[in-house]
Amino acid sequence: MDKTAPSLPKAPIKLGHQTSRKFTSFAIMFILCAASVTMVLPFIWMVMTSFDWGARLNIPFPPSFWPEDPSLRTYRAALTNVDLIRYILNSFVVAIGVIVISLFSALLSGYALSKIRFKGAGMVLVLALSTMMIPFEMTMIPQYMLFNQIHLLDTYWVFFLPALNYAFGTFLCKQFIDGLPGELREAALIDGASEYGIFPRIYLPLCMPIFATMVILQFLGVWNELIWPLLALNNPDKYTIQLGLAMFNYNNGSRQMPSIIMAATCISLIPVLVLYMFLQKYIVESIATTGLKQ
Amino acid sequence: MMVSENTQVITGQQTTAVRKKWLRSTDIAGWCFVLPLLVGVLGFSLYPMVSALLTSFRGNGAASAQWVGLTNYSRVLQDDLFWGALYNTIYIGGLSAILGIVFSFILASLVHHLPWQRTRNLFKAIFFLPNVVSAVATSLLFSLLFHPGKEGLINYALNWFGIDPVGWFTDPSIARLSVVFMILWSALGYNTIIFLAALQSVPREQYEAADIDGASALGKWRYITIPSLRPIFLFMIVMGVINGMKQFTNVWLIGGSAGNPSGALMTSVLYIYRNAFLSSQLGIATAASYLLFVFILLLTLVILKVNARNQLN
Numbered sequence: 001m002d003k004t005a006p007s008l009p010k011a012p013i014k015l016g017h018q019t020s021r022k023f024t025s026f027a028i029m030f031i032l033c034a035a036s037v038t039m040v041l042p043f044i045w046m047v048m049t050s051f052d053w054g055a056r057l058n059i060p061f062p063p064s065f066w067p068e069d070p071s072l073r074t075y076r077a078a079l080t081n082v083d084l085i086r087y088i089l090n091s092f093v094v095a096i097g098v099i100v101i102s103l104f105s106a107l108l109s110g111y112a113l114s115k116i117r118f119k120g121a122g123m124v125l126v127l128a129l130s131t132m133m134i135p136f137e138m139t140m141i142p143q144y145m146l147f148n149q150i151h152l153l154d155t156y157w158v159f160f161l162p163a164l165n166y167a168f169g170t171f172l173c174k175q176f177i178d179g180l181p182g183e184l185r186e187a188a189l190i191d192g193a194s195e196y197g198i199f200p201r202i203y204l205p206l207c208m209p210i211f212a213t214m215v216i217l218q219f220l221g222v223w224n225e226l227i228w229p230l231l232a233l234n235n236p237d238k239y240t241i242q243l244g245l246a247m248f249n250y251n252n253g254s255r256q257m258p259s260i261i262m263a264a265t266c267i268s269l270i271p272v273l274v275l276y277m278f279l280q281k282y283i284v285e286s287i288a289t290t291g292l293k294q
Numbered sequence: 295m296m297v298s299e300n301t302q303v304i305t306g307q308q309t310t311a312v313r314k315k316w317l318r319s320t321d322i323a324g325w326c327f328v329l330p331l332l333v334g335v336l337g338f339s340l341y342p343m344v345s346a347l348l349t350s351f352r353g354n355g356a357a358s359a360q361w362v363g364l365t366n367y368s369r370v371l372q373d374d375l376f377w378g379a380l381y382n383t384i385y386i387g388g389l390s391a392i393l394g395i396v397f398s399f400i401l402a403s404l405v406h407h408l409p410w411q412r413t414r415n416l417f418k419a420i421f422f423l424p425n426v427v428s429a430v431a432t433s434l435l436f437s438l439l440f441h442p443g444k445e446g447l448i449n450y451a452l453n454w455f456g457i458d459p460v461g462w463f464t465d466p467s468i469a470r471l472s473v474v475f476m477i478l479w480s481a482l483g484y485n486t487i488i489f490l491a492a493l494q495s496v497p498r499e500q501y502e503a504a505d506i507d508g509a510s511a512l513g514k515w516r517y518i519t520i521p522s523l524r525p526i527f528l529f530m531i532v533m534g535v536i537n538g539m540k541q542f543t544n545v546w547l548i549g550g551s552a553g554n555p556s557g558a559l560m561t562s563v564l565y566i567y568r569n570a571f572l573s574s575q576l577g578i579a580t581a582a583s584y585l586l587f588v589f590i591l592l593l594t595l596v597i598l599k600v601n602a603r604n605q606l607n
Contacts, residue, residue, distance in 0.1 A: 109330065
């Protein structure tokens, strides 16, 4: 189907149709622009306030979008008060580890469930899919107790080990690989290839679209996660970016420091915003195609 | 066809191997491939579920070795705080799910109607932007925007219309609603993107047929678009309920562990967190988490049931 033209048929059916269509388009644009402004204004205020040295203790009255005392000192204060660079690096370490482990698990299992018809495959699939229904909040306490017992709290294993359980990824991979021809595997088997060599050599290169989708989804998920780091990490040197930011705010108590906190928040957003800027189309597409399957 | 015949020949040669069912090489390979997933599912999903169930039947704190039967469950069910938390959770989760679906569907329909591909993509990108921002950043930002004094940006804007400063996150009767606003801002784009993808899949023939009958744009929206997106709506409601029941980060950052103001922001997950990690009552916490889980399941089943009945009519 023609994706670029979902609009109504062009031929005017009755008199004045063109003008009424123009008016509708105009009204729609107006509503959408108003909605866009609502979405974007908080960001603009955040960025503007983050540069306002005058707002380092309290929000000045009247509130404004233009900084009263524009300065970079707010950012210096944020970086000296919060170990943001370390937290960002920590988050990258966690994200890379989780992505590597979860994609390894998801791609292998997705391939096996799709192409290798082994005994018990159906059972494994049902098991994996049914655990997708279990919310993390259900299992967080026993998981905490488990990691406490094996003395791995305060290490990044608390993120890496559960990453093996990426059932949604398995599901995405299985569905994607279902769309690839099974004859490739059968032909390779006849040519004497081993079962273990077929996936990395033949199917993996074809899986790049779903690979990229999972990297994006997992990165955003790990980067923005708070509750599990909050439970599992005690040592401030190990904090992830969200935990570091949250604890800075938490420890401040009633002191506001609006512009310092906004500066720290802006810094924490840089990696995802850069990612979004370059991969915006791809991220939106990933959500559109995977969202419904979740 | 050639290929399948060949494989038959090969498997024919391997009849001895096939008879020893457990040694078939494809089975071994298959299990090797799913091993990492199985370790993950068993170790970090099923084991914790069983472990939580056992913990919920045991004593709290020092008495954690004792079996206490259903004591924890009855204590949770008699705890006013638990019911308060459940009420807040349903209030925040339900309202944000319903409003989110309505608004995002309207937004998606409007964007879908635009004839220019580039403009549509621009709006998609703008609406989705808040979604990549973490709940921590959103909560910090909104706690300043919703500042209770007259210097808060929202209150300042309301002042132009002669409205007195509102205690967004300090007035117990409004705090839940403020959290709903915040969730709407950050989550609206996600649903909009999904609705847009779904709108593109509605068959165009139906619209063309309606055009011939002289249907208005609104009529087509009401009688073609909405009915054909029924499964998507259902999916959104179920996901919205499940996600809405899990609110923690935003309420914890705004109201702290007490769910301030006056417990208005005490949600179920916050209740579980408090009992487990602040007062080390693991039995109570796991019992509460099982009750919440059962509640989510029941709610999902009811939604599916209602939908099935509606579909029959």
